[in-house]
Amino acid sequence: MSALVPPAGDPVAHRQFEQKSSYDYPYLLAYANREFGDDLPPLPLPPWLMFHRIIEISATGGAHNLGFAIAEYDITPETADWFFRYHFKRNPIMPGALGIDGVFQLGGIFLPWIGARGMGMAISFGGGKFRGMVTPDSRIVQFRVDVNQLKFPSSLSTVKVDGRVTCDGKLIYEMYDFAVGVKSQSKAA
Template identity: 40%
Template structure:
């Protein structure tokens, strides 16, 4: 873990939590070093679908319940372009959807909640474009509608995915929960 990542980790339990995270920070989270044992982690590469979180806040957003923004740098040698599809490379839509769930799970634990993150569903998804190897950057935007922190820890949010500034995915009512045990999940 880098010194910068360690400094951010050490501030997570204070009121002055960081509002952005770089790639090293996200890899620290994937290894389980950011939020402690038994708590949510981001996936490891290759399934980690973001390179940085540029903004995260418990206030703001369309519904005033919080917001998060993350980015993924696109380059032609990303693993999925080689296999999806031969002679017609495109980022699978499910990976963009998973990135939105990843960002929501991160938000829940960043907010001081404990447990392992699990995607619980989505109300409606619309794809209106694609990510090609010629693209430069994907941006994920989350607007939280409801954050439940009682016996059940769950967030409900709307998400958007943009490629080079153009919206191509819209997801409504994304749901992610945190669980202390996933034995009966």
């Protein structure tokens, strides 16, 4: 259990965000609900949160030996109905934009994981290819990001990642040069 650490000037005590090698869904929900404080770049709340667990995150290894992260999203009627119901009638598929956002989300959590604090933002993306789809028969979507460039610490810390999205083990999306940043927020005006 984490100790409660009240951030300076904040009357509410927050749990401390821990640098771990994996995270379960309750921990990710606590992060998205800002239980670790407002100085961490946010993750979206469900249903927009695109993973149920981060199964591995590391500052070493990966395709460029600069770090990587792997997360998974379970496809169930409870988790995926919100997009299958509307996209598309009689031909339900997960919007490709959610795969893109999942890569941004996973790349984005890498910066606070190594210690960046401030306002998070998507910066740019190089491009990608779509080779398959997520349908109601799918079971697990896996997101993987490999860090190819890192600028930290900085007033605008950035990470650039290449992403791969698989569905039930089959490669469906490849993306490259997705950049995410964390702009530090000083209290002085």
